Amino acid sequence: MKTDLGPLPAICPMPVLIVAAYGGNGTVDAMNAAWGTISQMDKIVLMIDEDHKTTQSILDRKAFTVSLADRKNLVPADYLGMVSGNRVPDKFVRSGLHAVRSEHVNAPVISEFPITMECELAEVVRTQTMFAVVGKIVNVLADDRIVGENGKIDISEADLILFDQFGWNYNAIGEKAGKAGQAGKELRRSHRGQECWHRVSSASRPGTDPSPGCGGRR
Numbered sequence: 696m697k698t699d700l701g702p703l704p705a706i707c708p709m710p711v712l713i714v715a716a717y718g719g720n721g722t723v724d725a726m727n728a729a730w731g732t733i734s735q736m737d738k739i740v741l742m743i744d745e746d747h748k749t750t751q752s753i754l755d756r757k758a759f760t761v762s763l764a765d766r767k768n769l770v771p772a773d774y775l776g777m778v779s780g781n782r783v784p785d786k787f788v789r790s791g792l793h794a795v796r797s798e799h800v801n802a803p804v805i806s807e808f809p810i811t812m813e814c815e816l817a818e819v820v821r822t823q824t825m826f827a828v829v830g831k832i833v834n835v836l837a838d839d840r841i842v843g844e845n846g847k848i849d850i851s852e853a854d855l856i857l858f859d860q861f862g863w864n865y866n867a868i869g870e871k872a873g874k875a876g877q878a879g880k881e882l883r884r885s886h887r888g889q890e891c892w893h894r895v896s897s898a899s900r901p902g903t904d905p906s907p908g909c910g911g912r913r
């Protein structure tokens with residue numbers, strides 16, 4: 696049995712992204728955004744309302760940063776999503792967070808968050824159903840303590856939080872459940888010869904091997 700719940704934005708988990716840009720007088724504008732994702736290996740898309748103070752600053756400055764919130768900074772992260780800089784101009788100061796200027800783009804890097812993407816505004820998408828800003832990720836900053844010897848971010852050290860938009864909760868990110876791109880290998884092997892491989896762009900998708908085309912074997 697299943698229950699009909701009607702139309703819902705039923706994607707879970709959502710990230711807890713903290714978007715920041717410089718305002719007109721050099722203030723730091725920042726907001727919480729869950730509706731964001733990666734659209735190309737170096738592009739991030741944020742579905743953010745055009746009238747948010749932070750959005751206006753992104754459009755003015757053509758640069759912004761996007762940080763991933765962690766458990767330690769859950770309270771200020773939530774505050775940035777509850778209060779608008781349009782009404783409370785010193786909102787960022789009140790959050791208790793701190794920022795320094797990015798070395799790569801004209802935008803603030805919030806010091807407290809463990810991972811930050813430094814972005815240039817690449818595109819603004821306005822359609823009947825969507826307003827979105829697209830950022831070109833020119834650099835990622837990560838706290839030394841979460842970067843492993845292999846040079847990759849180890850999220851088990853970052854204590855990131857995620858947004859549950861069913862219950863409006865922040866959850867901690869749980870344990871690793873499997874290895875992406877490997878967990879399905881045995882199943883794929885058992886169906887060898889039955890697949891119809893379609894060509895995909897291996898350059899634009901993580902973890903995809905070049906496809907040999909329809910009827911190809913691996």
Ligand SMILES: Cc1cc2nc3c(=O)[nH]c(=O)nc-3n(C[C@H](O)[C@H](O)[C@H](O)COP(=O)(O)O)c2cc1C
Pocket residue numbers: 724725726727728729730731742743744746747748749750773775776777778779780781786858
């Ligand atoms: C958990 C959470 C997620 C949110 N996600 C988004 C989002 O994806 N897009 C958006 O436009 N607003 C989102 N908001 C609302 C903005 O963060 C909020 O309106 C904020 O006050 C805007 O600030 P600003 O006007 O200072 O830029 C979210 C708020 C919370 C608490």
